[in-house]
Amino acid sequence: MRDGTIVVAGASLAGLRGAEALRAGGFSGRLVLVGDEPHLPYDRPPLSKHVLTGEIAPERTTLPGVGTLAAEWRLGTPAVGLDRAGRVLLLAGGERLPFDRLLIATGARARPWPEPAAAALAGVHTLRSRDDAAALAAALAARPERVLILGAGFLGCEAASSIRALGLPVTVVDPAPSPLAGALGQVIGGFVAGRMEGAGIDLRTGTEVTRLEGEDGRVRRARLADGGTIPADLVVVALGAVRNTDWLAGSGLDADEGGLSCDRACRALDEAGRPDDAIFAAGDVARFPHPLDGDRPVALEHWGNAVAQAAHAARAMLAGPEAAGPYAEVPAFWSNQFGLTIKSLGLTEGADAVAIVQGDPRSARFLAAYGREGRTVAAVSINAGRWLPAYEGAIREGAPFPPITGGADQPRPKPVPPGLPAPQPA
Numbered sequence: 001m002r003d004g005t006i007v008v009a010g011a012s013l014a015g016l017r018g019a020e021a022l023r024a025g026g027f028s029g030r031l032v033l034v035g036d037e038p039h040l041p042y043d044r045p046p047l048s049k050h051v052l053t054g055e056i057a058p059e060r061t062t063l064p065g066v067g068t069l070a071a072e073w074r075l076g077t078p079a080v081g082l083d084r085a086g087r088v089l090l091l092a093g094g095e096r097l098p099f100d101r102l103l104i105a106t107g108a109r110a111r112p113w114p115e116p117a118a119a120a121l122a123g124v125h126t127l128r129s130r131d132d133a134a135a136l137a138a139a140l141a142a143r144p145e146r147v148l149i150l151g152a153g154f155l156g157c158e159a160a161s162s163i164r165a166l167g168l169p170v171t172v173v174d175p176a177p178s179p180l181a182g183a184l185g186q187v188i189g190g191f192v193a194g195r196m197e198g199a200g201i202d203l204r205t206g207t208e209v210t211r212l213e214g215e216d217g218r219v220r221r222a223r224l225a226d227g228g229t230i231p232a233d234l235v236v237v238a239l240g241a242v243r244n245t246d247w248l249a250g251s252g253l254d255a256d257e258g259g260l261s262c263d264r265a266c267r268a269l270d271e272a273g274r275p276d277d278a279i280f281a282a283g284d285v286a287r288f289p290h291p292l293d294g295d296r297p298v299a300l301e302h303w304g305n306a307v308a309q310a311a312h313a314a315r316a317m318l319a320g321p322e323a324a325g326p327y328a329e330v331p332a333f334w335s336n337q338f339g340l341t342i343k344s345l346g347l348t349e350g351a352d353a354v355a356i357v358q359g360d361p362r363s364a365r366f367l368a369a370y371g372r373e374g375r376t377v378a379a380v381s382i383n384a385g386r387w388l389p390a391y392e393g394a395i396r397e398g399a400p401f402p403p404i405t406g407g408a409d410q411p412r413p414k415p416v417p418p419g420l421p422a423p424q425p426a
């Protein structure tokens with residue numbers, strides 16, 4: 001396909017990179033990007049890092065390439081429905097946008113605090129968008145007395161690191177036994193916990209906040225499941241993400257808050273599991289069969305996946321699913337927090353062993369490999385990103401665990417249980 005109309009729903013990282021790939025692939029027809037935010041596509045990773053520390057202004061996060069894309073923009077205009085039979089995207093305000101191909105890249109939003117009245121208290125924040133980051137940065141500039149972060153996943157830990165760097169007192173609460181336990185397990189999470197406490201974070205793991213309480217419309221404290229109370233005048237709710245699929249209700253596509261199901265060629269699946277040849281998905285919203293995990297459906301929240309999957313979807317749109325082949329990028333993620341650059345390759349979920357295969361945690365520079373049933377499935381580097389690419393082949397091939405790398409002077413790796421949560425049933 002070289003001409004006609006392609007519509008992209010979701011004008012952020014995956015939407016922009018998908019649109020660019022369409023143009024680079026020779027698409028010369030009408031290209032329309034629809035975004036509910038009023039902004040041109042911007043980058044989210046800096047929002048929990050340099051934007052919170054004040055080193056980058058929120059409006060300086062616009063993604064490179066936006067200005068040169070030959071496309072029409074419908075910003076500040078959510079897609080509200082999809083007429084699949086008629087091949088029309090329905091926009092707020094009543095506009096009907098016909099398409100020959102549609103790329104769905106509506107990503108995810110922050111999971112809010114479950115009690116709406118408490119979530120609406122002044123001082124309670126989530127962090128997903130540029131506007132969220134600007135509001136949080138402004139609240140931090142007013143020097144709150146104590147910041148409470150709910151959730152010690154990547155976002156919560158990064159926010160804790162950035163806010164602590166401002167010299168503010170920070171408490172982090174998570175029901176898991178360590179930070180990052182869900183993504184990296186308790187072994188690596190325990191190492192990160194030491195760094196957090198060393199930086200002066202009041203870390204409360206193994207307990208959870210049951211109530212947020214306010215006075216005069218402003219949050220004042222949190223009640224813990226173990227009976228304790230934490231005074232807090234600023235709360236960051238970092239409880240994970242919900243995929244933006246509600247607008248697809250009634251479309252017949254297989255979508256829920258865990259994602260929009262698609263096949264290996266990024267084609268959206270209907271409720272009967274049949275691919276729709278005109279509708280594709282990419283980025284955080286997409287739930288796709290991953291060949292590294294026996295085609296188990298996964299939905300990633302990785303910057304690199306949004307870019308690579310959008311490019312793959314564009315190829316499949318233009319050349320057809322067979323020519324594009326299956327999407328099989330090795331998942332890759334990074335995070336910066338507490339003086340650590342954490343990078344990961346592969347899928348840790350379901351791993352039954354972890355071993356330090358290079359470096360030494362005492363020097364805060366090491367690489368851990370993850371194994372599942374004797375096969376290498378993932379690797380995580382801490383301040384040692386240069387070592388990581390050497391493990392991609394072992395992960396791709398499922399090489400015996402622990403993988404053979406490192407120098408002759410490296411002690412024999414000692415695998416231990418990684419302390420990951422039990423895998424979710426498919």
Ligand SMILES: Cc1cc2nc3c(=O)[nH]c(=O)nc-3n(C[C@H](O)[C@H](O)[C@H](O)COP(=O)(O)OP(=O)(O)OC[C@H]3O[C@@H](n4cnc5c(N)ncnc54)[C@H](O)[C@@H]3O)c2cc1C
Pocket residue numbers: 009010011012013014015034035036037043044045046047048077078079080105106107108109127128129155244247282283284285300301302303304306332333334335336
């Ligand atoms: C604070 C933060 C820090 C991060 N740091 C890292 C990091 O260090 N490393 C890393 O690998 N990843 C990181 N990520 C994850 C990474 O940013 C995401 O994986 C990436 O943004 C996904 O891009 P996307 O385009 O698929 O989705 P999104 O970025 O979520 O974009 C989706 C867009 O679609 C819009 N939309 C939603 N519904 C509709 C609708 N109905 N109509 C029109 N538009 C709609 C949304 O408002 C949004 O603008 C971070 C994410 C956040 C929030």
